[in-house]
Amino acid sequence: MKTAERLESVQEYYFSKKLREVAALREQGKPVINLGIGSPDLAPPQQVVDAMQNGLKHSKAHQYQPYKGIPELRNAMTGFYSRYYDINLNAENEILPLMGSKEGIMHISMTFLNKGDKVLVPDPGYPTYTSVSGLLQAEVQKYTLDESQKWLPDLEALEQLGLENVKIMWVNYPHMPTGTKATADFFKKLTAFAEKNEILVVNDNPYSFIQNTQPLSILDTDIRSDYVMELNSLSKSFNMAGWRVGMLAGSSKNIEAVLKVKSNMDSGMFYPLQAGAVKALQLSDEWFLKLNELYSSRKKKVLELVKTLNCEAAPGQSGLFVWAKAPAGKSAESLVDELLYDKDLFVTPGFIFGEQGRDYVRFSLCATEEMIDEALKRIRS
Known part of the structure; x- marks a missing residue:
């Protein structure tokens, strides 16, 4: 059965494919830490x-x-x-x-x-x-x-x-x-x-x-x-x-x-x-204050990770991520692959967001501080 012509203009969503790969690596015993996805790991109130x-x-x-x-x-x-x-x-x-x-x-x-x-x-x-x-x-x-x-x-x-x-x-x-x-x-x-x-x-x-x-x-x-x-x-x-x-x-x-x-x-x-x-x-402002205290603490650790990788992140970023420029002389895509296959750490390559993101990588704050510490330990090793 031939599919509709409209499907010729789109590909399967990047994260749909990549998460299957991450799952396959984990099935092989690889302890992959996921700092790529913006899916909150915390419970609702x-x-x-x-x-x-x-x-x-x-x-x-x-x-x-x-x-x-x-x-x-x-x-x-x-x-x-x-x-x-x-x-x-x-x-x-x-x-x-x-x-x-x-x-x-x-x-x-x-x-x-x-x-x-x-x-x-x-x-x-x-x-x-x-x-x-x-x-x-x-x-x-x-x-x-x-x-x-x-x-x-x-x-x-x-x-x-x-x-x-x-x-x-x-x-x-x-x-x-x-x-x-x-x-x-x-x-x-x-x-x-x-x-x-x-x-x-x-x-x-x-x-x-x-x-x-x-x-x-x-x-x-x-x-x-x-x-x-x-x-x-x-x-x-x-x-x-x-x-x-x-x-x-x-x-x-x-x-x-x-x-x-x-x-x-x-x-x-x-x-x-x-x-x-x-x-x-209908929740009060207190909910956002506590949530952002936690993300702020995580962000400090992610910024330390970014610095260790010789990446550069602009100050004042909001949201669930840290957007960072790859080190000079190293492609963002190769950095992402190196982290995944050598350090069991998944981060998002910027090219999936467009040509202007090709020199950048994105780190998610949707992981515990313990997991971020472990990621940092692997990179330093």
């Missing part, structure tokens, strides 16, 4: 788990749920945006719960892209922006992010290159993989750029609470532009990656359009997951 378990007792827990989430979840999401981002969203039509924000990338793309439309994708950036665009037979147009420009797009240069047929632009701040934070002023300029050029700019925003005390949203406080949307997620902020709970915020017009796609793709999120998510979104 206990009160969130309790709320999820109590949700199992709800009279309608095992029935189909509303396509746009239960009202309690939408209210919790808008309350979360109001409290932490100072953004006032209408819970009825300006927020849409998702089964993870990765789902949202596909839904948004299916909602707005036709075959042949162009999509602006950051380089370096999250590979899913490119693969989803390819699956929908859109044309990917990479825009360069550079360390000398603080990993922010040059909007004037983009306009000079021409933006004909560009329909969507993906941005991701705080940025993965570099850990760069945007500013409120930059988001204002980006919104003006979107409206001037009639491009839908979507900020993918799952890292705004990790190693960051000033979370920002691209959304305007009062006015909801039809050219700006934002994805958010509970995966990183609350250690709920496997729960698959995310959200999409934007104008009522755009949310209604995306709902047309989503309602034909699933039959609602399991009620207990929604009940747990409600509790998570």
